[in-house]
Amino acid sequence: MDARIILSEATYKLPIQPNTRYVLRLYFYPSDYLRYNISSSYFTVTAAKITLLRNFSASITARATTQAYLIKEYSLPPSNSDTLELTFKPESKATFAFINGIELIPTPNGMFDTVQMIGLMSSEMDITGASLETLFRLNVGGSLIGPKNDTAGMGRTWYNDMPYIYSGSVGVVTSIKKGQHVKYDRIPHYIAPIQVYESARAMGPDGLEVNSKYNLTWKFSVDPNFTYVIRMHFCDFLMTRPNQRIFDIYINNQTAQGDDNALDPVGTAGAGVPFYKDYGIFVRGKADILIELHPSMFSQPEFLDAILNGLEIFKMAKKKQKEFQSHNMIVIAGAAGGAVGFCLVAAILIVLVNRQNRRRNQRPPCPHGSSWLPLRGSSMSSNSDSNHLSSLAQGLCRHFTLSEMKRATQSFHESNVIGIGGFGKVYKGAIDEGLTKVAIKRSNPQSEQGVNEFKTEIEMLSKLRHKHLVSLIGFCEEEGEMCLVYDYMALGTLREHLYDSRKGPMGMLSWKQRLEICIGAARGLHYLHTGAQYTIIHRDVKTTNILLDDKWSAKVSDFGLSKTGANMENGAVSTVVKGSFGYLDPEYFRRQQLTEKSDVYSFGVVLFEVLCAKPALDPSLPKEQVSLADWALQCKREGRLVELVDPHIKEDIKEECLNKFADTAEKCLNDSGLERPGMGDVLWNLEFALQLQQEEDQEGGRICERDDSK
Structure with a gap:
């Protein structure tokens, strides 16, 4: 509960035994100490000239991992010195470092070989x-x-x-x-x-x-x-x-x-x-x-x-x-034999082919689906109007000309429209000589979601790569047009497959498919909350923003309203309320304090929507049933939730799975954000629900076959 506050670079000199490997543990309890606001703490830690933490915020890390305190453990290599220099350096004069505990333990020889x-x-x-x-x-x-x-x-x-x-x-x-x-x-x-x-x-x-x-x-x-x-x-x-x-x-x-x-x-x-x-x-x-x-x-x-x-x-x-x-390069250079030689020749050929492709296309290939990102600078067209974007975001995205967008969509022909959102129409298209299918979101000049949402989407997605997030391929900003180019999601939105009458019976998802889709979406949101440099709050989680690829894999989309930053005081940021009614966190609406738990609330609505195949808001229903979240919670507390379950899947759900799934959704919808689980806990519970569903049915556990007399 005590901390040393470090306002400028400072070094501990700890006595050690030479030629001995040590375990170093650093203890951090992110809290406000005296006049020091913990959200202003960013610092670097080095030990024996090895950087252990860089631009580290214990506050953000603790929130992202839903932990009250942090323990960072390192195994430091042996050295000839009899002193370990442990240095804490604030990132700027406006920031500070702190430490609650330091533990240094010699380990026996032979721990690592x-x-x-x-x-x-x-x-x-x-x-x-x-x-x-x-x-x-x-x-x-x-x-x-x-x-x-x-x-x-x-x-x-x-x-x-x-x-x-x-x-x-x-x-x-x-x-x-x-x-x-x-x-x-x-x-x-x-x-x-x-x-x-x-x-x-x-x-x-x-x-x-x-x-x-x-x-x-x-x-x-x-x-x-x-x-x-x-x-x-x-x-x-x-x-x-x-x-x-x-x-x-x-x-x-x-x-x-x-x-x-x-x-x-x-x-x-x-x-x-x-x-x-x-x-x-x-x-x-x-x-x-x-x-x-x-x-x-x-x-x-x-x-x-x-x-x-x-x-x-x-x-x-x-x-x-x-x-x-360097060692690997020595192995390659010194190795003999046909296999290694073949690999070298193949690698050289791949490099030459890629170089020719880059010259032919006059821009580097797009980064989606790849483990690397193209270099900045030469990839940008000279006539780019992208003044709204940072150079980093532009460098991480492929830039398209307006003529390429028109060619991809047949001049934005209405027959290619696959959706309409707050930003504008979404078109199905094809780029790279028709070889790559894409979804192109074109801004509507009359839309309220204009330049800011365009910029946010690019700044966010250009730096994010995850299996369960829709990949941004590139953008176009030219002649007053703003377009965003994404991977094409062949099976559309989750909502379409829950209760869109146009899909018919063939469009209905099985219960196992719905569980797997929820798990995929939860993984994507969990990554946003914990996997990026700063916590990212989506702020518009709903079934139309969960898309499905041709393998039914879920991907979270639409980051135009997302919020992020290093200055989220006390885990929250004050902001004008935005989102979709029916999914909106009531605590966020009342206090205008946005946290990652606001996404958790919205995801709880999604879970009940998936279970019941009913829209989040339905004004045609009686007053107490208009809000699915309120109605589902009331039915669950009264033991009548089974009545709301989608008839198409009711016979397939095992009772244990239903209970776990519904309990998880209920916890997400807690009126107090502090009482809601983190997305990591939500993900774990959904995976556990899937395991319960897949277990061998030893007791006739389907809810339609339940013997209520037992």
């Missing part, structure tokens, strides 16, 4: 001199292990893995049997506490072929363009001999262990003997790490199963990454 790099240039990498930030530390299949129960006085916290499970099945949790013992024969006991190895998550205790049809999967959100070290802990205490349980390991769809190198825990270490494997991967453009386990069909084990006991993910400092990239 080499890792197996995953990818095209697979090789081993020495990380003994790497600086690593701890991002995730999980006791897979087990309960939380607090600092007091960690080994060697290292004070680590091991969390349960359930929030990160991404597969359709959560598998089964197994624990060591009475009388069994974990034997530290291969690794030191300080690598992980014994409790980590005494529990595990597996696919199932049998050899059913159902295990061959899915992967046991965990998903983690990370920053792109960093190298990550993934440490996986194993201890098979159920199998007794080799070749009983063998499985493949995939990291971001790349093989870490597979085929003749599949992992056999008992064959590797022995029954009940813990060991760990370290893997390294460079995450280039995808802001996720996906870890998947699958039974090895190649090895033909006795049981089709996989197992994991613990998992740690570390982010490597940029300095070490550059060393690795």
Whole structure:
């Protein structure tokens, strides 16, 4: 509860033992201290000349992660010095740094050695001199292990893995049997506490072929363009001999262990003997790490199963990454053999072809769907009228001429109109000689959503890339026209498939599809709230702004009303109320204080809309039923929610799933924003509801078959 406020660059000099790796923990409790407003705190932290935090705001980070306080943990490499210099530097004279606690713990030698790099240039990498930030530390299949129960006085916290499970099945949790013992024969006991190895998550205790049809999967959100070290802990205490349980390991769809190198825990270490494997991967453009386990069909084990006991993910400092990239170049240059030579020739050809394409098109390719962004400057046409946009936003977007827009839409022909919004009409079009389908939003000169919304949409979306956000390809601002060019969403809006009579029975979504669409939209909103530099509040979440691609994947769209910034005092920003009636957060309407919980409220309305297939507002209904949010809440509290469920899906919903889904929607609609869950919690609950729906129906749990006498 106490903090040291740092107004100018200051350095702690902490005594250390030379040639020893240390764990450094920094504790931050973002609050207002005396006259210092925590929203004005932005600073950089370095240790031993390694940048740990840059332009860091503990306040924004805490709000984005819905935590009251933050603990940042780093594993610092050994040095010859007997002093660790820890420096805090405010970003400007108007800002300040602060720190609540510093913990420095020597770790035993051998904590980190080499890792197996995953990818095209697979090789081993020495990380003994790497600086690593701890991002995730999980006791897979087990309960939380607090600092007091960690080994060697290292004070680590091991969390349960359930929030990160991404597969359709959560598998089964197994624990060591009475009388069994974990034997530290291969690794030191300080690598992980014994409790980590005494529990595990597996696919199932049998050899059913159902295990061959899915992967046991965990998903983690990370920053792109960093190298990550993934440490996986194993201890098979159920199998007794080799070749009983063998499985493949995939990291971001790349093989870490597979085929003749599949992992056999008992064959590797022995029954009940813990060991760990370290893997390294460079995450280039995808802001996720996906870890998947699958039974090895190649090895033909006795049981089709996989197992994991613990998992740690570390982010490597940029300095070490550059060393690795240099190392890779040496590997490439010195390697012999046809395969490597072929890769080099192919890479050169790709570069030459891309260069020719750029020359032919006179502008760099658009960034959508790619892990890189084009360079600024030469891509902008000389006749651009884009005076409203920052140079950064222009550089991250493709610029189109008005003639290109007309050619793409047949001069904005009415037959190509696929929607009309507050900004103007939306046209279906095709660019790049008709090869790429796009949606083009053309401003209406009489529209209230003019230059500001045009600018906001570009400034926002040009810097955001996520699977569940509609990608902005580019823009046109010429001769008084303003156009925005997006990826084409072939299946239109979510609303169309809920109760648009034009779609007919074939347009109705199944309950499982609706759940998956809600989960996708929740992921997109969760990214907006937590994944960008600053919290982004969409401010217009509704079913017409959730679009569906040709694979029924949901993408959040329309950022013209969005708000963001570093100066959101106390987690809120005062602003003129904007949004769509029926979805509007009543607290935001009353107080004109916008927070990310306003999006949560709107999303709660969407959830009931999906469940009931009724519009958010229907003036034709009796007064108490006009607002779907109010009516659904009343029915739920009276135990009559089943009456509102869409008849097309009523027979398919399992009771447990319905209860979880409705409880989640109800919490989103709490009148107090503080009492509403964050989007991360909403996402977790929806994924859990989907798991409940997919579980085998052992008790005839469909709501239409329920026996109310029980």
